[in-house]
Amino acid sequence: MKMSRGGYSGEILDIDLTDRKVKKHNTTELIDLNLFIGGKGLASYILWKELKPKINPYSPENILVFATGPLTGTLCPGTRMCIAAKSPLTGLFCDSYIGGHFGAEIKFAGYDAIIIRGKSENLVYLYVSDDDVEFCDAKHLAGLDTFKTEDRIRREKEDKSIRIACIGPAGENLVRFAHINTERYRQAGRGGLGAVMGSKNLKAVAIKGTKPVELYDAESFVRIAKETIRKVLENETVKARRRWGTARVLLYTNDIGLLPTRNFKEATFEKAEEISAETLEKKFWVKHKACHSCPVNCGKLGVVKTGKYAGTVVEGIEYETLALIGANCGIGDYEVIAYANMLCDALGLDTISTGNVIAFAMECFEKGIIKKHEADGLELKFGNTETLIQLIRKIALREGLGDFLAEGVKKISEKLGKESEKFAMHVKGLELPGYDPRASPGMSLAYVTADRGGCHTRSWPVSYEVKGKAPDGTVIDRFSVEKRAEIVIMQQNRAAACDTLVACWFVRTAVNDELYVKMLNAATGMQFGVEEFLRVGERIWNLVRMFNLRESLQKEDERLPERVFVDAIPSGMTKDQRLEKKQLAYMLSEYYMLRGWNENGVPNEEKLKELGLEVFSNRRQ
């Protein structure tokens, strides 16, 4: 029985790969939508409720959730899909977001989410066509890259409009930072969710939907959504993003001494101009690209026109890839970065983690921790383009040194020892994105407290610090610790709330909470106010905290690598900056207090009660 509420499709598809059983649940029977809305809320609730604690992320018991939100597949500008599971990189809850058109297609097929359990005996792919679910043999797709996998499945099913989420060789080979790819250039990149798919012997999920998305009050919804689109297009930040994508951030982070360079040794890169948005616009980009129903088109399709890699086509290069594959590996040639980017997309690797892992290996080589005879004959030097390309292949195929590096920075450094953990740039196992924590106390706190480990998409307090003003107007010093806990909590709660819809990070800057709530209410008939909407975010944040504590997260894990405290930034605008341990301790204890958590970071009973999570408190450890 389907419910008649708009925005939602009303059903959740539940697939067990072990015994090839397919179930369909009424969404409202599985979850209280008023408490969790959808997207991240839906995925975290299902994982909390159904995932057996402390399992190996690669065991058949791990659960993979593809969750849409009530605004996915509507006219709301910029909506995406949430994919979640227990991460093989962190051992914690991991939610990663993916643009493109896959999320919308889930809605058109008539579902709010797809839950995938168990493990198939042989490599398979799933083909979901409205009500039908087919388990298709994928032997012939084994080892294929994501581009070819997508092309083959579309050809096999004789339908160009099928949407496909698939893994490359990296996912099949259980590389701990393997991504899930759609439409060639869009990935749920972080946390190794592609390896979870690989561990289930699931090569791809292909989907085709022909059903409409219903709206509770279509007239109001369309009016508000069009007004929102207009607002988005008038926004100055969006205007820059439409033209230059995320790449525009690079010269900014370089100028303000925030750009990770050579494994976070430095925070400015001498070749930043050569890999900047301005260079890419002049020499590389040929066309804008957008996700479903998004007017921002921050994606850019580029073609390498000269040199060794001429003919390479890739969407990007996104800021994070420029920062981590580029500056952080000492690579200042955009043609090489474009090729490396394309390789990562095709082979199935997260560019942020890959850039970190390679930069870390380079520094270990420099320090003699990885010896020449252990390096497969490669010169592991910063800036060596051949090494970069070879290592990407080796990691994805788990060949030679690549097999060792495929474990991620945390595990590599634990195995290497010799104090390499001091410059192993991760938090809780997730490699850091493109913002040097030494140059931003707020970012340090954001990394340490992010629910999935070292992550920039839960809170990004940088702009407040650089402007020198907190959201409430208080003047703050860029390198002080005041107000950081407050800012980070506010941003995290909002991010979690928006991730229920699932609203894109880049559109959120131009759309206020009132508009999102208006669209949510008009689409679904729900009656949210802004405060209640943000409370959903706080509720989810606490639920994920409980999940991670159940998985044995300790207060001691909420730390940064030693480099952040010891090695001051050598040059640039943030020269001599480093973080003091007592600064982090101060911010963290203030953060726990403001969150309503005890001194060990465990939510208090009162906080859980206030959020309607008291039913979960008896399951707490």
Add this chain to the structure above:
Amino acid sequence: MTRAVIVDYKLCSGCRLCEIACSLEKEKNISPVNSRIKVYQIPPGLDIPILCVQCDRAPCINSCPQKAIEKDKETNAVIIHENECIGCGLCVNACPANAIFLTSEKKAVKCDLCGGEPKCVEICPTNALSYVNVPFDTRVFAKKPEEIAEELCELLGTANRGE
């Protein structure tokens, strides 16, 4: 003179807002599968919107055994009279652009320019779509997505077409 929706394929970002706007106008819901304009995603990253170009010498008109297709006198749009359509699909095959399709109720449908105010053009955020007067037979614009992709690849310098 024929007024038609003309596409600048380089500018299409593939957001498919046009499909949503079209289905909202024609079906009163969000169902891109029923949209009269369809954006095809073709490797290695091209987005090709296909909709009727309102040919002067329209092959679909001649193909219809029911004489259910004609040019609208006011807008010059090629119109299918739904009541007379028997769902034989001959017009679908006759169209040089793949711009006509059968609905699940076996009725042929296509773009009718929304009576002269095409909603896809109105919502397009990249100006890839424009509604213009064309002083020659618009049939020259009628091409299948693969043909357009071929030309666009050449224009953008993307020789690598995938499989």
